[in-house]
Amino acid sequence: MTQFGTFDASYEAAGKEVGVRKLVDEFYRQMETLTEGQHIRAMHKEDLGTIKDKLALFLMGWLGGPRLYPDKYGSISIPQAHQHLVINEQERDAWLLCMKEALKVQDYSDDFKQYLIQQLAIPAERIRLSAKS
Numbered sequence: 067m068t069q070f071g072t073f074d075a076s077y078e079a080a081g082k083e084v085g086v087r088k089l090v091d092e093f094y095r096q097m098e099t100l101t102e103g104q105h106i107r108a109m110h111k112e113d114l115g116t117i118k119d120k121l122a123l124f125l126m127g128w129l130g131g132p133r134l135y136p137d138k139y140g141s142i143s144i145p146q147a148h149q150h151l152v153i154n155e156q157e158r159d160a161w162l163l164c165m166k167e168a169l170k171v172q173d174y175s176d177d178f179k180q181y182l183i184q185q186l187a188i189p190a191e192r193i194r195l196s197a198k199s
């Protein structure tokens with residue numbers, strides 16, 4: 067059995083581009099809906115169009131799929147991209163909660179949902195450590 071995290075197994079499990087875009091749409095829908103999401107929603111621009119595209123393209127490459135983000139938006143360091151923001155445990159946990167709720171309604175296996183949220187917690191924590199507090 068192919069392990070998540072090897073080659074493009076995670077990208078496949080996430081439903082490729084269509085699946086990742088669906089996840090990102092739901093993630094921002096959760097951010098706009100959940101009480102815990104209000105504060106981090108306010109850190110974003112009013113229009114979420116570009117950030118949805120950026121997060122989707124970034125995640126596609128991060129999951130082992132095509133690396134489209136750099137072609138369209140240039141090279142990126144995830145901690146650096148968040149350095150101007152105040153991100154403490156509350157903001158990190160709110161981000162992960164929105165993602166967890168978004169994963170609940172995806173047509174993914176429970177194993178993959180659990181794997182993905184654990185993997186996303188790693189950059190989220192790295193961001194917290196290097197962002198403003």
Ligand code: HEM
Nearest residue numbers: 106109110120121124147153157158161186189190193194
């Ligand atoms: C730890 C909690 C996080 C918070 C509160 C947060 C918040 C934000 C905000 C407010 C922006 C927009 C910045 C701006 O327009 O100036 C942003 C951009 C972005 N975030 Fe996060 N984020 C978090 C974690 C993550 C994680 C874990 C990832 C990826 C796995 C991620 C990927 C991105 C990407 C790709 C961008 C676009 C950066 C750019 O192109 O400039 N974020 N984030």
